[in-house]
Every structure is written in C-alpha cells, then in structure tokens.
Amino acid sequence: GYGSKAEGTSSGDANSTAAAGSSAAGGKLSADTVKIGYFANLTHGTALVGLQEGLFQKELDGTRIRTQVFNAGPAEIEALNAGSIDIGWIGPSPAINGYTKSDGKSLKIIGGSASGGVKLVVNPDRISSLDDLRGKKIATPQLGNTQDVALLNYLAGKGYKVDASSGAGDVSVVRTDNKVTPDAYKQGSVDGAWVPEPTASKLVTLGAKVLLDEKDVWPDKKFVITNIIVSQKFLREHSDVVEAVLRGSVDTNAFIKANPDKAKADANEAIRKESGNALEPAVLDPAWADIDFLDDPLAGTLQAEADHAVTAGLLKLPRSSSAGAGANLNGIYDLTLLNKVLAAKGQGPVADAGLGTR
Amino acid sequence: MASTDTTPFLDKREAAADTADVGAGLDALDSVSAQRSSLGEVLRQKALPPLIGVLVVIALWQGAYSLHLTSSYKLPSPADVWHSAQDLWYQGTLFSIIWTSVWRGLSGFLLAVVIGTPIGLVVARVRPVRTAIGPVLQGLQSLPSVAWVPAAVIWLGINDSMMYAVILLGAVPSIANGLVAGIDQVPPLFLRAGRTIGATGLAGARHVLIPAALPGYLAGLKQGWAFSWRSLMAAELVASSPDLGLGLGRYLENQREFSDMSGVLLGIVLILFVGIAIELLVFTPVERRVLRNRGLLAAVK
Amino acid sequence: MASTDTTPFLDKREAAADTADVGAGLDALDSVSAQRSSLGEVLRQKALPPLIGVLVVIALWQGAYSLHLTSSYKLPSPADVWHSAQDLWYQGTLFSIIWTSVWRGLSGFLLAVVIGTPIGLVVARVRPVRTAIGPVLQGLQSLPSVAWVPAAVIWLGINDSMMYAVILLGAVPSIANGLVAGIDQVPPLFLRAGRTIGATGLAGARHVLIPAALPGYLAGLKQGWAFSWRSLMAAELVASSPDLGLGLGRYLENQREFSDMSGVLLGIVLILFVGIAIELLVFTPVERRVLRNRGLLAAVK
C-alpha cells in the first residue's frame, strides 16, 4: 500500500534534528545553528559521508546543522552571499569567481576536501587517441569552469587553437550541462567530454572510453576539485563553529581513508536520500575510486587554474585590483583554523601558496 | 426534400464553395445546436474524449517502444514509468511531492491574482500609467524566471519567500496583462451604460469593468497559472533544503541528474497531470459558467 | 455653474458615493475624451511616461547603492552595469548576442503562430476535440520548458532544431489557448451573421472567426511571444556550442557562473529591453490599430 516502503526514521535531516535534540544538553558553541551547503555529488563526498555518519554533529555538539543541497556552484555562492548558508563545499571555479567578483569580501577558502575525479572520455568509434581531437566536439560542463579551463589549457598545450569564449576552433568545445551531457553523447551531438565524476563514469557505461585522467597533467597527480568555503561574516563571528566543522571534515576524510567501502556506501545512501536515486555500481565504483579526499586545499593548483583561466581570457580581474599580471587571489585562503585542527591531531600544516590572509 | 432542417441544402453549397474538408467539418459542427443531455450522455461526451486521447497517446508510446524505434534508455516504456510511479507510491512520497508543489503554486497564484488585478485595472484604465508601465509589464512577462533566481536568492535567501518572489514575478505581469487585454475588449457601450447607472470608480470596476472583462480576464488567469507553475518549477530547481520540502520540479531535476529517463518522464507526466487537473477542476467549470451565462457557449457547441 | 460640461456635477456625487481615491482617479480619467494631438504632444504623452519610469527606477537603484543598503557585490551600481555593457560594446559582441536570441526567438515564434493557429481554431470550434485536447493544451502550457530539454536533446541533439522544439512546445499551446479564449468571446451574432452571408468553413474562419477573435488572439500572441522567449532562454541555458552562437540566455548564465552580478543585471536588463522593444515595435501598434478600428480605444482614453 501507499508508503509501505517508506523508511523507518525517514530522512537524514530528521536524524540530525533528533541528534541535535538529544545532545542539546551538551556544551554549546557560539551559534545555535550552522547552515551547510553542498551538492549531492560524489566529489562532495566529505560532506555526504560526514553528515551521514554524524561526524560533524559530534564536533558541533549542541549546535544544530541545517543542510541545503545545490546542484550548481553559482547558486551556492548566491546563497552564501544571501546568508542562506554559512559553510559550503564547492568547486574551485565558483569559489574563485565568488571571491574575485566580491572584491574579496564575501568568502574564504578554509580547507580542501577532494582531488581528482576528472577525466576526458571519448567515443571510441570516433576518437582513438589524443591526436584525433582535431575537428571533434568535446563537452565541458560550463564556460569558464574548472574543467573548461583545463581542457582549453590542455588543447592550447597541444597546439590546437580554440576561441575561448565561443568554443569554436580546431576542436569544438561544447558547453553542456552535466545532466544533459550523457543525452547529448547518446544522441551523437558530442564526441567526448572533459567532465567530473560521476558524469565521466556514466559516459563510460554508455560505451565511452577514458582517454585521459586529468590527474596525469598535474604535478603530483593532484589538483583541487572541492574546497570548503565560509562566509567571511560567519568566520569572524563564529570561528569556533567553523573550527568544529573543520574538525569534522578532517575526521571524515580520515574515516573515508580508513573505511573506503563503508564511506562509499554512505555517500551513495546520502545521494539516494537527497534525490531519490542511488548511483549504479558501474558508475559508483570507478568514480569513487578516482577521487582522493584530503584536507589540503592544494593551493598551488588553484593559482594555476586561475592563471590558465586568465590566459584563456575567461577570468577577468576585479576592477579594483587589476594591477599586476596573473590572477590576484591574494587572501582567498584562511587556513589558520585548519592548521590548528591538524596540529591538534598531530599532523603537519598545509600551505596556502602565498594566498593566505593578508 | 424530407429533411428535418435546412442544413443539407446549405452544406451542399458550402462544400462547393470551399472544398476544404476541415472547413466542412468546422461548419457541420457549427450548425449542431446540441440539446441538453442526460448524465450518461454527459459522461460519454465529456469523459470519453480525453480518456481516448490518453489511451491513444499511451498506445502510440508503447508501439514506439515495442518497435524499438529507439533504445529503451531514450524512450522507456509506459510500464517503466508506471514502475517509477509505483516506487514513489510505496515510498509514500508521491502525494507529498505533488502537494508540496501544488500548495506552493496555488498560494503563489492566489497572491499573484490579488496583486495583479489592481495593477491590471489601473494600467488598463489610466492612460499615463499604461504608456509608462504597460510595455514594462510585457517585458517582465518575457523575462525567464530563472533570470530572477540569482537576484531573488541574493536578496531573500533560499526559503519560501524566494520561491514566492519568483512566482509573483512570473505570474503578476501575466495576470495584469490578461486583465488589460480583457478590458480592452469590453464594448464601450457597457462602460457608458455603467457610468449612467452610477457605476463609477471602484463600483464601476467591480460591477461593470471586471465582469465585462471576465472572459479575457479568465484567459489571463489561466496563463497566469501556467506562469506561476512554471516559475515555481524554475525556483525549485535552484536548491533543496529540508525546510523547502521535495516538490515536483525538484523531483524532475533529480531524475534528470541521474539520467533516469523513466523518472524524467514520470516527472513530466505528473506535472502535466497537475496542470490538466487544475484546468479541469478549476478553470473549465468557471469558464463554462461564464460563457453559458452570457450566451457565448453557442459558439462552442 | 459656469462649467463647460457636466462632469463636475457628476464627480461631486460620485466622490460622495464612493470615497476611494483610486476610484475617483479612474473615473476622472474615464470621462476625458482626449482630442487628437500634435506631434510634440504625442511625443510628450507617449515617450515621456516610460522615460520617467526608467529614470525613477535608475534613481532608486542608485540611491540604494549610494546608501550602502547592501554590499556592492550584491547590488552593483547602475554605472557598473553600464561598464559591463560598454565592455560588450567594445568587444563588438553586444549586437550579435542580442541578435542571436532575437532572431531565434522571432523565427520560433512565427513558426509557433503558424502551427498554433489552426490548432486553436479546431480546438475552439470542434467540440470533441476541445474536450479531448483542450485540457492537455493547458497542461502543456504549464509544463516548464526545462522539462523538455533532456527529451529534446536526446531526440534532436544539441542544435537549432532542439531550440526550436523547446520554443514550439512552450509557445504553441499558449497561442492556441489564446485563440480559443478569443473565439470563446466572439458574440454568436457575428458567427451567425457570417454564416448567413456565406462565410462558412475556412472562409468563415478567415473572414469572421479570426477577425472577430482578434483582440483575444492578439493577447494570446503576446503571451505566446513571452513563452517563446522564455523557452528560448531555458534552451540556451542548457547548452552552448560553437554552432549555436552566444545568445542572451547563455550570456546571463555565463555571468552567473562567473558570479558577476553586474553582468547578471546587464543580462536581465537586456532581456527586459528586448521584451519591451518587441512589445513597443510589434504588438502595441498592431493592438492600437485593432482596437481603434473597432471603436474600442475609447475604453483606453
């Protein structure tokens, strides 16, 4: 009958509310609630697993967590600016844009979360090697986003000429929403895609072949794919809460490393709760395996990405700071709290590549 | 020559005059002035055609599926969609999903009516206002709701008021424009008659202008509902939060994210279903009453 | 008692009867039957109010900005938006952005008119068709365009035909519904008069039904344009490909992606601007002509 397969205790938010109620007696931090935003997406695995396992709540004690799920970076930045969320998991490109477009006033990156998980997958019938790209159509998720810039940079390195803003050139760069890319691939509108997980693995299930893992073009095979950001106002007023969240994040990353299968199941469960569908194993397994969850924001790669974007003409410097060459991301990081947390756990500090708080 | 009416004569001439079949069909239906009919008749006339329509669509769909016109992930079978619906049913979320959206859509729509009606009245009747904001209203109407979303989120945050803001920005211009169009079509004779019997100012609006413009206003309301509903769907796409609940737009978007075509189709079917249900339960009866009362229904028969 | 007309007497009584100011305002404007006026007068009457409207909005905006009601990245100043526009101008992309969208929108709209009109005629005049697909048309209208995008991409690919499919799915039901509403309001007397002079079938549709329904049909066309434009924006959001060019919807989304609020506002302003321009250049003149020819303009004066 109706609702016969409904879950016992229903969704995760009910869980967290209950948890908050039970632990309300405990010590309280400076804020009653903290509003956390993330995507129901594997690259946001830290948030998914940490919330699912209650690792954030444990650190936050009596402070309640309210979650908000987004499916696009800009919306999350807008929500952060509006005060609808305080802390968010987000990709590097929206974080850079949000920071520069607000003249460095709206947000700070306070930690890293994930690296890797981006691949160039292609239709093997039309592209068999990296030298076949000329004249082909390659999808990226969005003009000027991390993958788009990476592809343009890669193509430039290979000597292809592509007009960044229109995507026309030796290789056609087709910007399609990640949700539509598999459809476009099936339909034959694109011959390949430079996309993050799980879209890359999804395309593989449709017959595509992995041509390149983005890791391979980066030194150390690491580049940032997810950051933790906080609204500067919240950071000023409730640094204890931010610290607690960071503790939760570090714990979660450790948990993921220690229990990869449990973590994978948790992440998939969280996705299912949020959107009603779980990922099939064929997509989940390779995708999860390709993502590294780490606390280091890989600040150097962020600067490199920004520089590539500036080179491609896809990132303009804010009018106020258009002095020097290269993207001016000074002050985008505030890693003091993260380093404090890491120190408390006996781990070494992470570097901000000179982009720390002035 | 033993016909019971003149139509056969006329038809012959007409058919000769313009040979188009559609024309003849239209015309033949013109002249039927149906008698009031029994309940069974009514059911047969009103319930049967939509049902047949639906069945035909499903049959075509199943046919396309069975003939393997395209791969099943492009076009799932009706049964697949039915299974998706069953899943929702057993999870007990089906009604809450529909209700979340319908409630928000309806309340936003009512608010839009309350706001849009006076605006429409003033724009239609006060010349300078019309030249000043008439085109702006039309411009607003053609502004996609998604365009408002960033602004609405920044100003209002992610909460119900953001949703309502987006709905209002979509529906108010549409309702106001509908009223303006309705008022423009009111024969001036009625307005003058109203004025001579003393229906001026607000009384005039209430007793003459609005009733006289009602058919056009209703059309505007229908479009306004469409805009409300579409804007709501757009607003739901932006973010989901436990406070906001899971609505149809969100459901559709989730299915899309998973490239779950049968889920996407289920979402489309559910949204269509709500649209049609609102049309049949709210607008059609009101519209029929309005038209019948004015003797305009003859045109439909 | 040396008044030049009777209005003062009437007004006094009216004001006593219903004290609402709005009412009195409406009414005072009722009774003005403006004389035709000189070119200067016309310009002053037609161009001034919208201009004032725009200036007031800009002044308020600048005021809010100058008072630092909120941080500048949330609400950029008019000057910032102007700079964004200048950037586009100097890059030489401003017109191509606008034109890409306008061309696509207008051609899609015209196609929708060509398809929607016969559908509307048949639905309005043939009873079984009306019961069968009337509600479906309304349901389709309330289906957000984004819902069609995955299906359109799967079936048609990322190209212009996908865009047109999405536009048509948005605009055709709206235009058809507008025509249905317009036809419903046609006094049956005209239809009967048409039939007696031999305007039956297609000739009847052409010479009587459509002209008689024209004011309502026009309202439907305006809404249809709004739907076309909005659907196009939705379609442009989904994909950009070198073949498709950069349209307004895409531009807006790109700015949003860059979290560039002044770009977002510029996008909104441009979209509004196009909507208003189409209204002023296409619909307003046609509408005024239609209304004036029928002696309905008195109602507006």
Next chain:
Amino acid sequence: MTPALTTSADAAGADARGAAPAVRISHVHKSFGRAGAQTHVLDDITLDVAPGEFVTLLGASGCGKSTLLNLVAGLDRPTRGSIEVPGGRPALMFQEHALFPWLTAGRNIELALKLAGVPRPERRAEAERLLELVRLKGSYGKRVHELSGGMRQRVAMARALAQGSKVLLMDEPFAALDAITRDVLHDEITRIWAERQLSVLFVTHNVREAVRLAQRVVLLSSRPGRVAREWRIDLPQPRRIESAGVADLSIEITEELRGEIRRHGQH
C-alpha cells in the same frame, strides 16, 4: 390590381397546386431550455412563401418572429417539423444590425459580395451603389461605431441585398429610421423585390408598413407562437403609407392584434 400582383398572388397559392414554394415551413415547433424548464416559443407553424411573394410577419413583442426567421435561415434547428428553402441560403437581415465592427461600412458589404462570388473589380462599385441605394453615399469608409443607429440598419440592409439571394428575410429593418427615410426605402425595397423577383419574409411592428409592403400579412399569436390570421393585400403597388386603403386595413389588423394580445393575457 397590377399584373405583378396577380402573378404573385397566384404564386402564393402555388403549394396548393403543387409548384415548389420558395420557403416551406411545415409544422414547426421550437422550444428553448433544458428538458424540465422548457419555453415553447413556436407551436406548429405552417407557412409557405411562394417564389416572388412578399410576406410580412406581425406579432406581439416576444412572440417568436425572430426565432422563426433564424430557423428559416438555418441558424437554428426546429425542435420538430421541417423547413425547406430549395433556392439555397437565404439572406437574413438581423434585428440587431450584426455588422462586423472590424470592417468599414463599405467593406462589410464587399465581404458579402465576395462571398456571393462577385469578382473583385466590380465589388467596390457595387458596394457604393448599394450604399447610395440606402441613402448612405459617402459613408463607405465609416467604421460601424461611427454610424448612427439608423445608418447601421441601412448598411445591414445593403449587406443583405449584396448577397444576391433569391430569398430575403428581414427582421424589423426600418425600426430605427425616421418616417421620411423609411418611405424612401419602402419604395426602394418594393422596386428591388419586383425587379429581382425576390421572395421576402419581413418582420415589422409597424402595421402600416406591413400593409404598405406586403402581398400577404401573417399575424402570429404569442406563447406559443401560432399563425393567428392571414390577410391577402390586393391594393395596387406602388402604395402610399398614408393612403386610405392602407390605413383602413391597418386599423383592422391592429384591432386583431390587440385582440390576440388580450386573449393571451399579460405576461
């Protein structure tokens, strides 16, 4: 008696002798409204109009004259009985002018001409001619809302004539005209009727007008409408509305009408 009159008087009796009438109304019933609350408007009306005959219909307000004309024009179906118009679609001039407000006076007429198959080059001239006939020369370009009530009626009459139909149904065409204009149009309509050999069914409330124009006057009773009495008018044409013959018969008919109304009670 003029020869024309004799001819049509013969024609009037034609059905009895087997020749086809221009309009044959036999045993027509008409009621409105749903099953429970029906209004019986017409009750067993049988009436023929011979080819070339001019028949006027008289009756109290609301007795069903317009309803009958609508039935003959094929705009509505009788509840029972049959109506035949072998000559094809009759021209109907409605009680309310029914001009199309989106066309000028002239264009309204031209539309009827066009639909009657008149070729384009002749239409304009023909429309002007018809307008002159109804004393509206120079009103070709006027919109409907710019015409006075009487002018609209006259344009509607011109439009009805433009159809070139052999059967002409007219519902109080001269109600909004001053006496002088009406007299002129009486002469015109009589001339056209004779010229084109039209069969006319003409509703009026003016008993003198009825007698002035008709070969046969039919009086309908009210609630339900039945044929109460008929008069054959044998006065020679052209008649004058002030003439004694017309006046005398008018008084007789008015008396009968008064009797009818009295008989059927007030409402």
Next chain:
Amino acid sequence: MTPALTTSADAAGADARGAAPAVRISHVHKSFGRAGAQTHVLDDITLDVAPGEFVTLLGASGCGKSTLLNLVAGLDRPTRGSIEVPGGRPALMFQEHALFPWLTAGRNIELALKLAGVPRPERRAEAERLLELVRLKGSYGKRVHELSGGMRQRVAMARALAQGSKVLLMDEPFAALDAITRDVLHDEITRIWAERQLSVLFVTHNVREAVRLAQRVVLLSSRPGRVAREWRIDLPQPRRIESAGVADLSIEITEELRGEIRRHGQH
C-alpha cells in the same frame, strides 16, 4: 387644457424668467474625428428642458440625436458650449439596449437600484415591480440573450426608471415594440412622468409617438444638427395615438421633417 399641462408649459418657459431648468444646453457644438477630417455633427444647439417637462426630439436618421443625449448624460464632452444638469446624473436609456449580458434581466435592474442607494431587502421586490410595469412579469431570471429584441428594450427601460433620477433621457425606447405593447407603455410612461415630476428628453422616429407624449416637440435638422423648429403641444393628457388632434399635428410635423430632409440634400 388640463392644469398639469399649464404648469409644465409655464415651466418650459422658466429659463426666460430665471428659474433653473432641469437641463440647460447652451450653444453646443460637437464634431468627431481628427483635425483634418472632422464631421460636424451638432452646431450651436441651445435647448432647455424645464423641470417636469416632457420634450421629444425628432430628426432624420444620423442627424445627431443620440450624440446630443450622450452629451447631456455626460458620456462625452461638447467640442464647444456647455451643458448643465443641476439635478445630478440623468438616467439614459440607450438606443441599443446596453443590458449587461452577465446579469439576468432582474439583476440588471437590481444593479441600478443598488447604485441608486436602494437598500438590499427592497431591491428584489422593486425589480419585480418594474418588470411588471414593462409587461415582463416572470422574466426576472432570464439572461439577456434569452430575451427578444423588444423585451430587451423594455428591460432597459425598467433599468433606466430604476435609477430614480429626476431627469430621464430616452433614445428610441419603443422602436422594437408592437403597437399594442407600445400603447400600454405610452400610458405608463406618461403616468410615471406625471407622478414623479420627471424631466424627460425623448428621442423617437415615430412622429405620432412624439406628439402623443410630449409637451414640446423639437425638430433637429441634419448635417450639422440644428434646432429646426419647435412645437408646443397643448392637447390634453391622456391622449390617444389614434386621435385626430395627434394625427393632424403629426402630419404637419412630418411635412416639416420632409422639408428639412429635402433642404439638406440626400447624403
């Protein structure tokens, strides 16, 4: 001469002696259309209606009678000249019935009653009473499209009376009525006029009707409309439309009207 007649005849000359008229139309001009292509419809019309006076307006079709009534009702403004109606908004019965199709016959009347300030409980009864007055008892619940042409005119008349205004403007109110019904309503309107001391400005094409009802008949000329001539009618009320006095004066007026029309040429 009845006393009543003497009184109103006095009143008719009241403006000359300084008493306020019920309607004062002075030097009114009216033209339509844009500057280049203007139609001059009314030209220097000066006409007063004394309180309690019954004035009928006659004139050729299209001479500007309806236009003048619209001006008096305040629905339009004169191009030049002034119109004063000191007693407040006059009731106007339009040439086209102008009933609201979204209301039943009875509700149309009730709306006028409501706007005239009649309290709710009395409205229904008053509406029924007015409907009976116009011989439409039992038509309360009928929709406008269910009424015959004459019935609509009568409902419109009832609605005009419902306004309780002291000044009554009527534009061919009886054009679509049969002779008998019209006679009855002539009596009613005369009675109500005397009872309520109304000032009436009444347009008709029926010269006998004009003479039957009025204390003063005003003849307008055409293009442009001017006051061509006036007749004061001193026949005693109640008059009969068939009476010799009415007939004689009617013939005189018709002659004058014919002369007017002839003078002003055809179109």
